[in-house]
Amino acid sequence: MVTDIEAKVIALAVQAIMFGLYLATLAHCLRWLVYEDEGWKLRPRNRINWVMLGLTLAIFAFSTADLSISLRMVTASIRGENVVVEIILVITCVMESTMFLMADAILILRCWAIYNKLWRIIFLPLLFWFTSLVCTTLLVYWTSMSILDPHNSAHLTYLWWNAFRIFWASRFATNFYSTGAIIWQMVPLMKEECSDCGYIFATCRAFAESGILYTITSTIILLSVLLTDGLGLPVWLLSAIDFSMAGIVFNLILIRVGQHRAWEKMRGYTLSTDQNSQADPTLSSSLHFRVSFVSSTNHSGSHIQLTHRKPATGSPSTVRSRSREVNELAAVEC
8 A cells, every 4th residue: 555655755756747748748838838839939028918928927937836836745754744734735725736726727717718708608607616616724724733733633634625626516516517618619610601600619528628737637537536534645646637738728829829829820821812813913022922011012102911810701890809818818929
């Protein structure tokens, strides 16, 4: 049987491996946040999405600090420093719960954006999110009280474990509902044909994939929490995986959307250039390769406007509005 110290060592090793994968996605994510879509030119300050950049750096800080604190907790457990271990448990409880709440809030925000700011759509996930927040407060309080009042630790442990189960049940409900709502919204987009539907569908698909990963990890750890009676190897191991997965999936969304946005711009400029070339045969063929992001001028001096959006043939205004809402509110337009 695996002891508590061995379980912590195994979970720390897995968390370190996952942290390495997270750093790889972080470097790629920062490329799409800080640099232009084409080349390695830095974006102007007014074109950088500071909200997404701030969240990305905050998640990096939480992940790095949590790995360092987990290492300290393992060394304290090996040395038998029980008081230090309990204090570190309070710190890790605050950090990891904050990380989970942040990831769930972003998923709810994206669901809200895709449904055009309909508050009734996210009423239930918000209720589950606030339940997780209350459970986090109780977990921190009861863990602190077990340190100050060790004689009442048995009763506090019982309360702590029940709150821990409710916390993961609320997280599962939040992820399951939000992901299902996003996937449900993708169904009509698959049947529509318009200039903006492709970008919206790709964005919704990226959100759905992230939500599915959140839901899978939340489901597995919820089952382990419900089927066990203490912080054994399954709980330590799955908690480390789920914590790292939150940062990895967050970065993958920005990478996927950034790549698709660059591809759409390139395809839109190519189509716009081809149409202008057919309308005016005097255009130089080099225009296909050296095209301005704003405009270009033909040999006769006439001004030709180039845009990155395809002709909106049959595109409803509601779909275009939904595209803007997804970009702005979900903070994917880097």
